[in-house]
Amino acid sequence: xxxxxxxxxxxxxxxxxxxxxxxxxxxxxxxxxxxxxxxxxxxxxxxxxxxxxxxxxxxxxxxxxxxxxxxxxxxxxxxxxxxxxxxxxxxxxxxxxxxxxxxxxxxxxxxxxxxxxxxxxxxxxxxxxxxxxxxxxxxxxxxxxxxxxxxxxxxxxxxxxxxxxxxxxxxxxxxxxxxxxxxxxxxxxxxxxxxxxxxxxxxxxxxxxxxxxxxxxxxxxxxxxxxxxxxxxxxxxxxxxxxxxxxxxxxxxxxxxxxxxxxxxxxxxxxxxxxxxxxxxxxxxxxxxxxxxxxxxxxxxxxxxxxxxxxxxxxxxxxxxxxxxxxxxxxxxxxxxxxxxxxxxxxxxxxxxxxxxxxxxxxxxxxxxxxxxxxxxxxxxxxxxxxxxxxxxxxxxxxxxxxxxxxxxxxxxxxxxxxxxxxxxxxxxxxxxxxxxxxxxxxxxxxxxxxxxxxxxxxxxxxxxxxxxxxxxxxxxxxxxxxxxxxxxx
Numbered sequence: 001x002x003x004x005x006x007x008x009x010x011x012x013x014x015x016x017x018x019x020x021x022x023x024x025x026x027x028x029x030x031x032x033x034x035x036x037x038x039x040x041x042x043x044x045x046x047x048x049x050x051x052x053x054x055x056x057x058x059x060x061x062x063x064x065x066x067x068x069x070x071x072x073x074x075x076x077x078x079x080x081x082x083x084x085x086x087x088x089x090x091x092x093x094x095x096x097x098x099x100x101x102x103x104x105x106x107x108x109x110x111x112x113x114x115x116x117x118x119x120x121x122x123x124x125x126x127x128x129x130x131x132x133x134x135x136x137x138x139x140x141x142x143x144x145x146x147x148x149x150x151x152x153x154x155x156x157x158x159x160x161x162x163x164x165x166x167x168x169x170x171x172x173x174x175x176x177x178x179x180x181x182x183x184x185x186x187x188x189x190x191x192x193x194x195x196x197x198x199x200x201x202x203x204x205x206x207x208x209x210x211x212x213x214x215x216x217x218x219x220x221x222x223x224x225x226x227x228x229x230x231x232x233x234x235x236x237x238x239x240x241x242x243x244x245x246x247x248x249x250x251x252x253x254x255x256x257x258x259x260x261x262x263x264x265x266x267x268x269x270x271x272x273x274x275x276x277x278x279x280x281x282x283x284x285x286x287x288x289x290x291x292x293x294x295x296x297x298x299x300x301x302x303x304x305x306x307x308x309x310x311x312x313x314x315x316x317x318x319x320x321x322x323x324x325x326x327x328x329x330x331x332x333x334x335x336x337x338x339x340x341x342x343x344x345x346x347x348x349x350x351x352x353x354x355x356x357x358x359x360x361x362x363x364x365x366x367x368x369x370x371x372x373x374x375x376x377x378x379x380x381x382x383x384x385x386x387x388x389x390x391x392x393x394x395x396x397x398x399x400x401x402x403x404x405x406x407x408x409x410x411x412x413x414x415x416x417x418x419x420x421x422x423x424x425x426x427x428x429x430x431x432x433x434x435x436x437x438x439x440x441x442x443x444x445x446x447x448x449x450x451x452x453x454x455x456x457x458x459x460x461x462x463x464x465x466x467x468x469x470x471x472x473x474x475x476x477x478x479x480x481x482x483x484x485x486x487x488x489x490x
Contacts, residue, residue: 028144031205033167035099035141038198039134040171045110046278047179047271048191049127050260052113056188057120060401065257065392067120071127072388074135075381079374081139083227087220092213098140099206106133106199114192137202139374144209169286176282180275233372239363241428242301243379246356248425249309250383252418253390255411258400262323266405267334277339281346288350296351301359301429308352309419315348316416323409356380359429391415 053059053067081098090097109130117126145164182191233239263269296304318341321327327337360376394414398407 027208028210031208032141032144033163034205035137035202036164036167037171038201039138040168040173041175041198042106042130042134042195043172043278044175044179044182044198045191045195047183047274048188048195049113051183051264051271052188052192053123054261054264054402057118057123058402059120060396061258061261062392062396062400063120064260065254065388065395067124067127068257069385069388069392070124071131072381072385073128074132076378076385078135078139078378078381081136082143082374085140085143086226089214092215093211094214095140095144095211096206096209099137099209100203102133102137102140103199103201103203103206105136106130106202107196109133110192110196110199114189114196133199142374169282173279173282176279177275179278180271180273183271183275230372230375234375238430239372242359242363242430243376245422245425245428246359246376247379247383248422249305249419250356250380251386251390252421253394253415254387255391255395255408255415257388257391258395258405258408258411259319261400261402262405262408263338265402267322267338269335269338273335277342280339281342284343284346285350288347289354291347292351292354296354297358300431301355302426302431304355305429306423306426308348308355309423312345312348312352313416313419315345316419317413318345319412320409323405323412 053064059067085094085098106129109126112126112129113123117123141164179191182194234243263274321330322334322337322341327334360373360380363372363376394411398411400408400411
């Protein structure tokens with residue numbers, strides 16, 4: 001028994017050190033990681049949503065792009081959910097009730113898609129509701145992580161954020177391939193029904209969150225302090241100009257929706273193959289992150305933004321070979337070309353996007369790091385929304401439909417070249433460390449602490465949530481279209 005107990009203890013310590021990076025596996029930590037895991041595993045319905053809108057509702061590429069832009073709205077106002085949670089407790093609790101509600105909202109949304117949604121308007125409402133569910137749970141669980149991370153020792157700094165992002169990545173990888181396999185054998189409604197069970201996990205584990213009861217009265221003073229701190233921060237030129245550049249850079253039009261129709265209707269790609277592409281590109285995204293961390297994280301912002309933008313636009317033009325069927329002339333099968341193209345563009349796109357996260361984190365001055373980071377990510381989400389809406393207009397004007405792809409090559413050219421338009425403004429980015437520039441502008445008084453928190457806001461350079469939530473189809477969530485993580489086969 002002594003040997004058995006000793007062996008068990010060693011196994012537990014080893015798992016704690018390697019898998020949890022030294023964090024004690026408390027019920028609360030398991031609950032937090034499960035919430036992030038659910039965010040990743042909701043990708044199971046990505047392809048189902050895409051095919052449901054295209055085949056069963058008969059929406060055009062422009063209509064799908066416009067619909068997904070609307071569904072992104074909860075991610076644009078994400079900091080608002082943090083303010084509400086901080087200032088308006090439910091039954092005396094700021095976190096637990098909101099997690100429970102977010103899980104129930106998500107389950108209702110997916111059940112609706114599986115049963116009663118048969119029109120474009122109903123689909124927009126249901127998908128927006130599921131988007132709201134993930135956005136709320138993301139804000140709440142991010143706040144929990146950062147609150148706990150404040151108690152970490154220097155040797156463990158960033159470990160909680162890392163395993164949180166890792167849990168989401170594991171969920172996404174697990175469902176990448178199966179999202180296509182399930183759709184190959186079952187209806188979209190069945191996939192939606194299966195997906196509806198996952199948000200309920202969020203509601204169930206919310207009870208494991210350790211939280212002290214506070215007053216039920218609204219705490220308006222906290223919200224006022226946060227808003228004052230944010231206003232003071234964004235009025236600084238050293239923060240405003242880089243934010244404006246990132247917004248313009250990300251708001252250029254996207255042709256992802258039209259490309260999905262092309263790969264399925266014109267090239268005849270099946271769900272099972274699209275699942276394979278998702279798996280490959282998910283792994284490629286991690287490779288891109290590793291390459292950035294290993295070789296490029298010390299490169300000046302202006303340099304890396306300029307070169308990665310130019311290279312991404314050039315590589316994005318390779319899609320013209322697939323659109324014009326020139327790859328067949330070269331003897332390359334559509335499936336193999338698409339797989340290779342997706343792999344290269346995803347690695348390059350992730351490298352391009354990582355500086356956005358690093359810059360956003362470095363722009364945040366002391367005392368308002370979390371709130372400002374959340375606001376900057378919402379600005380990015382707004383840019384993504386505009387990217388989809390302008391892409392929808394372009395798709396309509398060029399006459400690209402579910403069967404007519406004659407002008408798709410023009411859409412590819414425009415969306416890729418448009419990414420170069422903000423480059424003359426690259427001087428708005430800091431030359432070196434943006435924190436040093438902001439320090440010269442900062443007023444003498446310290447900023448009040450903020451409570452709208454992001455689990456990446458403490459300096460971890462792991463990817464933020466996509467501009468649109470994980471639950472949306474991949475061809476929608478890659479809002480930079482050859483500017484970030486393009487997955488052309490989906």
